[in-house]
Amino acid sequence: MKIILISLDTLRASRLSGYGYGKPTSPYLDRIAEQGVTFEKAYAADIPTEVAHTGIFTGKIGLSTGIVSHGSGLTHLPKTTAWLPTMLRKAGFTTAAVDNLYQLKEWFARGYRYYMNSSGEKRWIDGRTVNDLAMPWLKEHKDENFFLFLHYWDTHTPYLPPEDYVSRFYESGRDPYDSRHTSMEAAYNHLAYPFFKHHHYDLVEGVTDSAYYDALYDAEIRYLDDRLQELDEHLEQIGIREETLVILFGDHGESLTEHDIYWDHCGLYEPTVHVPIIMRWPGRMSAGRRVQGLVQQVDLLPTILEAVRQEAPEGIDLSKLEDPAGLDGFSLWPTIQGTADHTHETIYLSECAWQASRGIRTERYKYIHTYDSGPFTRPDCELYDLETDPEETVNLANELPELTASFERQLKEWVAAKLDGREDPMQVQLQEAGLPFRRRIEEILASVGITWEEWLADPRRERFDSAVRNNHS
Known part of the structure; x- marks a missing residue:
């Protein structure tokens, strides 16, 4: 059995064409969704990145783990806390990650036999770097039961997509540096400006038109979509696409000027907390199913554990994969199979x-x-x-x-x-x-x-x- 869990950092659900957006940002993601299951109302209960991923790998919300802050020096996750990669490795899976969250908190490297740090000299990580690390590993381990975690950062600031992607989403002939534009003034005079000057604005210097930043975000989604196509075609080439459970999720979304938030992910408003979750497992899931009720990210851990128990792959010790005590998430399998339309009445x-x-x-x-x-x-x-x-x-x-x-x-x-x-x-x-x-x-x-x-x-x-x-x- 092969499982690939894919984090699409800062990916806002409503900016995907498959979630109703009017521009062609995600044609390949849409294709994957048509082959599997789309969760239309999936939510990040805890934001941003550190707390969201901690919840995903524990199946527990922040109040249960104690991890509610991002970037805090006060937080610590006890090693006694059940952790998905650790559970899977103990059960017999080969576990691997292409990720850099270990640099944020040590617990993100727990449980992996192979941890491939995707960071380079710059903070910004190109999805091609992730693929360059992941694809040879997949070819080498394709005959094993494995769990692979991939973390793509393309849609996180700073938005630096290739120029030919930008032109698909920004109005032809419009000048993003025209001094007559005034739409950037609110962002440039915001209290958070000193932070974003260093980490975003200086890297796309002198923009006066906020629509250009929105176009950069859309372009990053399309660039990421192409990298996901590249990965999926590799699965086909090495002959494991049909047996691989692929789960894609956004850890949180992105506000694009809504609620006085300028190209960042804070605030509990829909642009930031409504995220995509898409799954595909050929032959085990009905193609094209769309789940319309409320679900959340902590549902992923019990869903993966139940999938392994259903499959009962040779060489895997299922006794190591009982649901940990105190989970806040519920298995998504009833919604996948059509016997339920949600896992939560309230998020x-x-x-x-x-x-x-x-x-x-x-x-x-x-x-x-x-x-x-x-x-x-x-x-x-x-x-x-x-x-x-x-x-x-x-x-x-x-x-x-x-x-x-x-x-x-x-x-x-x-x-x-x-x-x-x-x-x-x-x-x-x-x-x-x-x-x-x-x-x-x-x-x-x-x-x-x-x-x-x-x-x-x-x-x-x-x-x-x-x-x-x-x-x-």
Whole structure:
């Protein structure tokens, strides 16, 4: 049995043509979906990358593992925590990863017989690098029972796709550097500007048209789509495509200026928490099935374990693959087989990086409670009717106070039940270290002689750029 689990970092579901987007960003992903199962309402319960992947490999949400923050020095995952690659390796699978999350936290390398670090001299990782490492490994181990984790970063900032991809998504004859455009001003004068100047804007210097950044994101999706086609054709060439369970997922999405978030992944709004999940396993799944109910990423671990138990491959010790105690995820197999249309009535959402907030997503409503808004302006409570307001533009918290209060009680009761007397790791983070990403901005500001309080009072691009020039003159 062969399993390939593929993380498509920062891939927003609604930007895929197979999820209803009007531009041809993902023709090959659409083809894979037509051959397998698409989950239309899949959610990242914990964002961003560190907490999302921890949940996927444990089958548990952040409140269960204690990992709720991204980039925090306070977090630690005990080695006693059940971990998917470790379980599979102990059962007899050859385990491998092409990934670089080990550089973020050590636990991401646990359980692998082969760990191929995809990082190069630059932070940005090209999907071709991932394929260049993965494809020879696949050929060498094609006759074994294996689990391979692949992590593609193409749709993460900075967006640097080949130029011929950009022209497919940006209006011909339009100048992204025309001084008459004003759509970038809000991004350039945002409190988070110092961070993105260094990690994004300086690499695509002088853009005045925000539509160009959106086009770069679309181009990155299309470039990634071509790399996935390359990988899939390799599976065919080495003769294992028909026996391989392929699972593709987004760890979180991306906001493209919505809610005052500029080409980044924070906020518990749909652009960031609604992610693609697509599976294909020829002969074991009905082709073209679309699951319409709520599911979430922590469902992947019990789904994989059940798939192995169903297949019962020779040489694998199934006694090592019982579901760990305390899982928050449920197997997706009832939805795959058509006996259910969801795994969850309610998805509970959480973030603690740029800002700290928790939320509730039901079929109809989204409720968000913000504890620390970081570099953003947020009300304490937000309530959206997703049936009438799918873009979450009208906050109904004051108009529907009883419903808002009901969701707030539900959220508090759920958090208390999950903690079961333990300290809330989000509150510990805020009290002992603050928001991890605000710290990054403070460090950048300090390097040019600006305090956080001074920046809050006057967050202008020109002011920061002038301080940078003066500091280096």
